[in-house]
Amino acid sequence: MIEKPNELPNVAQVDPFLGNAESDLPSPEGIAATWWCAKPPVGNTHPGASLPFGMVSACAYSGAYVTGYGRYGLSLSGDSPPVMYGEKEALGIAHFQQSGTGRIRMYYNYLLTTPLVDGYLEARTERQKLVDERAWPGFYGGRFEKSGIRFEVVATEKGVRHRYDFPTGVEPGVVVDLSAGGLLIDEMRTYPQWAEVDILEDGSICGQVLMEGIPIKFRCHCEGAEAFLWEEDDEIDSQGYVLSLERQKNRPAFGFGFRAEGVSRLELSFGFSLRSYERAKMATESSLSLEEAAIAAAAKWEDVLTKIEVSGGTKEQQEIFKTAVYHSCLKPADFSDENPFSAKDGPFFFDLSTLWDAYKTQLPLMMTLWPERGSAFVEFLCEVAEREGGFPVSYLMDNVPDRFTKQATGLCHAILEDARCRGIEADWDRVLALLWKTSQSGKGRKGRFGEYARSFLATPLSHTLDISYAHFCMARMARSLGHQVIHDKAAALSVHWRNAFDPETGLLREDSTYYEGENWNYSFRFLHEMSERIGLAGGAKSFVSLLDKFFGFSEAGHGERLFRFEGLNNEPDMEAPYAYIYAGRHDRTAKVVRRVMQCQFTTGIGGLPGNDDSGGLSSWYAWSACGLFPVCGQAVILIGSPLFDTAVFHLRSGDFRVVAEDNSTDNIFIKEAYLNNRKINRGWLKMSEFMAGGELRLVMSAKASDFATEALPPSFAP
Incomplete structure (x- = not known):
């Protein structure tokens, strides 16, 4: 498990969880007791991993308002926000989040990544309680309680690194949902207009998904793992899959898995570009371990x-x-x-x-x-x-x-x-x-x-x-x-x-x-x-x-x-x-x-x-x-x-x-x-x-x- 870099004094003082939930402020004194709330008293921040002014962020995704992280439903008044989930839950890790906004009709949360136990693909639809969360600038981690899977994500330049540690005796795997986007609230979902994905000779997966008119090209690599493509729950041929508008409901996805015994850790490297596959590929190429990448991200923040x-x-x-x-x-x-x-x-x-x-x-x-x-x-x-x-x-x-x-x-x-x-x-x-x-x-x-x-x-x-x-x-x-x-x-x-x-x-x-x-x-x-x-x-x-x-x-x-x-x-x-x-x-x-x-x-x-x-x-x-x-x-x-x-x-x-x-x-x-x-x-x-x-x-x-x-x-x- 990656340790917080307390030797970096400024990074050590930051709490990315500050403002994630409803306001719990000191009792207002004097004139402060007369002030009023025009908007929901909640910061709407999230603890996800990002670099300074970073292109990419990654955070646990529940589909809640407004960043995709947390427990709340749609709220527009100055009252307490409605509770969408009774406890903090997540479907997996999503990419690209807003920070502290209200209703802006653009909520990102693309390429939802969910760890699987023994190839159980339905896990991508099962929300799990989120526990043991940790975060500091550039890093975010936690554990899915039901499956026992621990995750750690680190922001990189134009990409994100994932690590999943699985319980002993299970077959590790991960699925990435191409159709994910927005929030799990009416009229706040985002659907792909078009997508394509392919398995490359080196075992990595590349593709692109068109979201809100923007072509998000990606490359995802998992060293030593076998790559798969799915449409809904069915594995499909790896050659040149294209999603049409008529087939959005089929929920295309890709993923990786290990079928060898004794493997309990799976690491993914994502790279993104809005212009070329080569740029996305370059964003995944690094000789750094995840621990070293976390230190590098924290150093940028310091x-x-x-x-x-x-x-x-x-x-x-x-x-x-x-x-x-x-x-x-x-x-x-x-x-x-x-x-x-x-x-x-x-x-x-x-x-x-x-x-x-x-x-x-x-x-x-x-x-x-x-x-x-x-x-x-x-x-x-x-x-x-x-x-x-x-x-x-x-x-x-x-x-x-x-x-x-x-x-x-x-x-x-x-x-x-x-x-x-x-x-x-x-x-x-x-x-x-x-x-x-x-x-x-x-x-x-x-x-x-x-x-x-x-x-x-x-x-x-x-x-x-x-x-x-x-x-x-x-x-x-x-x-x-x-x-x-x-x-x-x-x-x-x-x-x-x-x-x-x-x-x-x-x-x-x-x-x-x-x-x-x-x-x-x-x-x-x-x-x-x-x-x-x-x-x-x-x-x-x-x-x-x-x-x-x-x-x-x-x-x-x-x-x-x-x-x-x-x-x-x-x-x-x-x-x-x-x-x-x-x-x-x-x-x-x-x-x-x-x-x-x-x-x-x-x-x-x-x-x-x-x-x-x-x-x-x-x-x-x-x-x-x-x-x-x-x-x-x-x-x-x-x-x-x-x-x-x-x-x-x-x-x-x-x-x-x-x-x-x-x-x-x-x-x-x-x-x-x-x-x-x-x-x-x-x-x-x-x-x-x-x-x-x-x-x-x-x-x-x-x-x-x-x-x-x-x-x-x-x-x-x-």
């Missing part, structure tokens, strides 16, 4: 997890933090050189499943710590825009782009300007040209960008904020590149966010729907003209009054329709705690941020307040626990209330260190701040100050001070 180092806090807080960084680095899935549409080498990503959440915190974290991956991501977005005529709001492993247009619009404009602000290398003239072209013609003109250009308003009203901000981002990029015409036109279109607000209330208008929230939850989003937005609310005092009602510091007025903060159960208002800084009330930000980290995160399977959404939630914690928060699309980093005594970001230009002196559970307020030993009295940093490396020293206190009451973050006029 390199990733050391990019931010923290000290201080409790052991539990350290575990939550390292697991948050781990969850922040699972997606997007890097499919470089595997573009199934252009068949060209180069950067390519899938699983932009919840981009409307990830763009605020997760992608800024990725681009900050791995600028080379940021460059690849920018190139990928441009390739998509050139090929499909528009930038995506989501991008899943299928041939139907932008399934989620009701959630948001124009997010890539903010993502790309944010990348430029962080110094990501790219052909920015090309980027700007694509942003402008796709916004003004084609899909843009026919969609909400066109609606906005005609009426200076787009519905739902949150899209008005999206598109106004998108034009601001294009204007800033054009200004930096010297494109005056684009700057002037984009700047003129960036001001109409005002049309979404009700000047009587200082909030977004109520005559609109709001995705997974209400008008209050979207009313405190960061805009480029924050001073104007605060003025629209009646000034700083009135703006703070609204925020106080939102977070629970005060109650609604007589007859006032109030909706509270979602407490990070959902992410539409994830930046709202930091909005106080724009009104000179850093002390309020400190109270809210510390209360969120105290009451909404913990260790264990119930450790998250809501869907992790591809790391969007976890990356909020990672930033906030270090005392910083990004403003996506602006060259600004906000200062919060650090949980740890020291946090060090290892950046390309040098380390940036946040030091919190006299930090404690009670000392949550900043008394004084020093940037590179020079005193500052502002609750924000320039991006250039952060990215260059240096030290931010914060002197903490139990009493609120006048810190950051006057030097407010910049407000960018067009």
Whole structure:
């Protein structure tokens, strides 16, 4: 049995089971008791094996909502999720999983692999209790209780390694179901559109299955075993099996078995490609043992997890933090050189499943710590825009782009300007040209960008904020590149966010729907003209009054329709705690941020307040626990209330260190701040100050001070 690599200190602190089940959080205290759940209180993470931003993952499969792992059925409200299975069960090990999403209509879980006892093929339909689970970054293992079969899986580059240890005296075998996909819930299954499979001369099996329009080519090798093909329960000829649409019900499968006595262990090596069998074959070729492969996977994760180092806090807080960084680095899935549409080498990503959440915190974290991956991501977005005529709001492993247009619009404009602000290398003239072209013609003109250009308003009203901000981002990029015409036109279109607000209330208008929230939850989003937005609310005092009602510091007025903060159960208002800084009330930000980290995160399977959404939630914690928060699309980093005594970001230009002196559970307020030993009295940093490396020293206190009451973050006029 493979042992956990405790000699890798960061890997040892990660718990991949954190957030797998319904929330079991500390009792809410103070204002936290007033917050509400818009979505099911469950993290929807899974413990499966994956590499950092890995192309492939592998996890036990029960068919449950939403990753295919676990016990829950479909849940869309803020109530406890319905229980689908009385105990944790599994049919086998499936490949490709989402991470922490909600209902996204794309659930993968392909090539379900089930160990067999004495060739008993029906085992692929028999769910077994799952016990003795173990997981750490890159590795996942456990035991099927009824059969006694122990399994271990390790993620590799574009593949997965499996090991199955069978009880003594049984004939070991394994079956791989080509027809598996999606969840075992109505309308959430995925069926192959076409497949082929063949046994090669070396005894390995290769083939491909077309899922959601994507050709997944694979090679599977099992040293020393005999290979088989089945259709339903019947063994079939190994030469060139092809599945037609009419024969989907026949459940094609392949597998391996040993008929020699004394064999109790079976090891499989999977390789995948979206372009060629040769690439899939290369992904299975390795001289490493499974133990060595597990060490190699863990070492890759250790390199990733050391990019931010923290000290201080409790052991539990350290575990939550390292697991948050781990969850922040699972997606997007890097499919470089595997573009199934252009068949060209180069950067390519899938699983932009919840981009409307990830763009605020997760992608800024990725681009900050791995600028080379940021460059690849920018190139990928441009390739998509050139090929499909528009930038995506989501991008899943299928041939139907932008399934989620009701959630948001124009997010890539903010993502790309944010990348430029962080110094990501790219052909920015090309980027700007694509942003402008796709916004003004084609899909843009026919969609909400066109609606906005005609009426200076787009519905739902949150899209008005999206598109106004998108034009601001294009204007800033054009200004930096010297494109005056684009700057002037984009700047003129960036001001109409005002049309979404009700000047009587200082909030977004109520005559609109709001995705997974209400008008209050979207009313405190960061805009480029924050001073104007605060003025629209009646000034700083009135703006703070609204925020106080939102977070629970005060109650609604007589007859006032109030909706509270979602407490990070959902992410539409994830930046709202930091909005106080724009009104000179850093002390309020400190109270809210510390209360969120105290009451909404913990260790264990119930450790998250809501869907992790591809790391969007976890990356909020990672930033906030270090005392910083990004403003996506602006060259600004906000200062919060650090949980740890020291946090060090290892950046390309040098380390940036946040030091919190006299930090404690009670000392949550900043008394004084020093940037590179020079005193500052502002609750924000320039991006250039952060990215260059240096030290931010914060002197903490139990009493609120006048810190950051006057030097407010910049407000960018067009």
